[in-house]
Amino acid sequence: xxxxxxxxxxxxxxxxxxxxxxxxxxxxxxxxxxxxxxxxxxxxxxxxxxxxxxxxxxxxxxxxxxxxxxxxxxxxxxxxxxxxxxxxxxxxxxxxxxxxxxxxxxxxxxxxxxxxxxxxxxxxxxxxxxxxxxxxxxxxxxxxxxxxxxxxxxx
Numbered sequence: 012x013x014x015x016x017x018x019x020x021x022x023x024x025x026x027x028x029x030x031x032x033x034x035x036x037x038x039x040x041x042x043x044x045x046x047x048x049x050x051x052x053x054x055x056x057x058x059x060x061x062x063x064x065x066x067x068x069x070x071x072x073x074x075x076x077x078x079x080x081x082x083x084x085x086x087x088x089x090x091x092x093x094x095x096x097x098x099x100x101x102x103x104x105x106x107x108x109x110x111x112x113x114x115x116x117x118x119x120x121x122x123x124x125x126x127x128x129x130x131x132x133x134x135x136x137x138x139x140x141x142x143x144x145x146x147x148x149x150x151x152x153x154x155x156x157x158x159x160x161x162x163x164x165x166x
């Protein structure tokens with residue numbers, strides 16, 4: 012008697028589907044194990060579990076905005092806190108006068124972006140970074156903020 016679990020009669024498409032799902036499941040389990048131990052600039056943004064299909068912000072964001080979005084999420088971009096570590100010849104001061112231009116300063120406090128900040132506040136009134144950088148709604152709001160501002164652009 013052959014049952015549903017008999018692998019000898021499985022179709023090629025079904026075998027591929029099972030293999031793909033198994034890989035995704037192992038990847039997700041590994042991600043859940045590792046995410047708690049992460050450190051560094053991207054750790055705060057790494058809240059979305061792995062998926063086999065590109066997320067909407069990847070497919071629906073203009074290229075120039077997407078580049079700045081990724082730079083903001085990873086902390087590797089045109090801002091003073093990055094320059095302090097990786098490009099010490101570049102200024103670390105914010106154009107608004109803040110002694111150290113950080114991702115948090117740009118998103119929460121910099122007076123240059125007060126008008127555009129409304130998009131971030133719609134998702135997280137206090138602009139909690141892990142909500143803005145690590146959730147679908149936050150990333151969408153961040154993309155709008157970036158699109159409407161000069162944030163994370165080379166001065």
